[in-house]
Amino acid sequence: SQQGEEDPQALSIQEGENATMNCSYKTSINNLQWYRQNSGRGLVHLILIRSNEREKHSGRLRVTLDTSKKSSSLLITASRAADTASYFCATAPSTGGGNKLTFGTGTQLKVEL
Amino acid sequence: KAGVTQTPRYLIKTRGQQVTLSCSPISGHRSVSWYQQTPGQGLQFLFEYFSETQRNKGNFPGRFSGRQFSNSRSEMNVSTLELGDSALYLCASSFGTSGGWGDTQYFGPGTRLTVL
Numbered sequence: 001s002q003q004g005e006e007d008p009q010a011l012s013i014q015e016g017e018n019a020t021m022n023c024s025y026k027t028s029i030n031n032l033q034w035y036r037q038n039s040g041r042g043l044v045h046l047i048l049i050r051s052n053e054r055e056k057h058s059g060r061l062r063v064t065l066d067t068s069k070k071s072s073s074l075l076i077t078a079s080r081a082a083d084t085a086s087y088f089c090a091t092a093p094s095t096g097g098g099n100k101l102t103f104g105t106g107t108q109l110k111v112e113l
Numbered sequence: 114k115a116g117v118t119q120t121p122r123y124l125i126k127t128r129g130q131q132v133t134l135s136c137s138p139i140s141g142h143r144s145v146s147w148y149q150q151t152p153g154q155g156l157q158f159l160f161e162y163f164s165e166t167q168r169n170k171g172n173f174p175g176r177f178s179g180r181q182f183s184n185s186r187s188e189m190n191v192s193t194l195e196l197g198d199s200a201l202y203l204c205a206s207s208f209g210t211s212g213g214w215g216d217t218q219y220f221g222p223g224t225r226l227t228v229l
Contacts (some may be wrong), residue, residue, distance in 0.1 A: 059139075
């Protein structure tokens, strides 16, 4: 079963606008990761934020993490048509070890020209 | 470095058959994980192998099994296929350490399995 919910489920914006997607999860985590998936292909890792971090940047990506609310957000600035994809958050639990990631439901982003 | 490769890319089987999917991780990566992706259930963790041992297991029936070889390549097997097993099966690798925890995963392109 999936741990988290992402919202919105779908988002349509114009090129150049910012896109924000949110992720909520249920249990304690070691870290939270964001992945992108194009048209049912493999996932591409975007960014990882650890449980003791509050904000992280990578290029046009900004991720925040609020462990008290068990939520995270991904902001993509100045969106491009090539950003059109599905975006998933994934959590690594704080206990158990290994690489058992639990994925959210995903947000489908469409960036129109 | 070459990425994660999965074979075959597409597969059509009938109910009751069994199937074996293969995954070659990035060179030097010792952890291999498998995920099932369906429109209804989304991305679900199947199992993880590290140094030829199953380190984590998801909530799937015993029909789903896997193994890892000494060169870190991994296979997963699904026996007695059901219609509901139709899905995209994704393999992911990471460098992995014995104490590794939530490493960045590098995914392959997936194997699209259709069960008729």
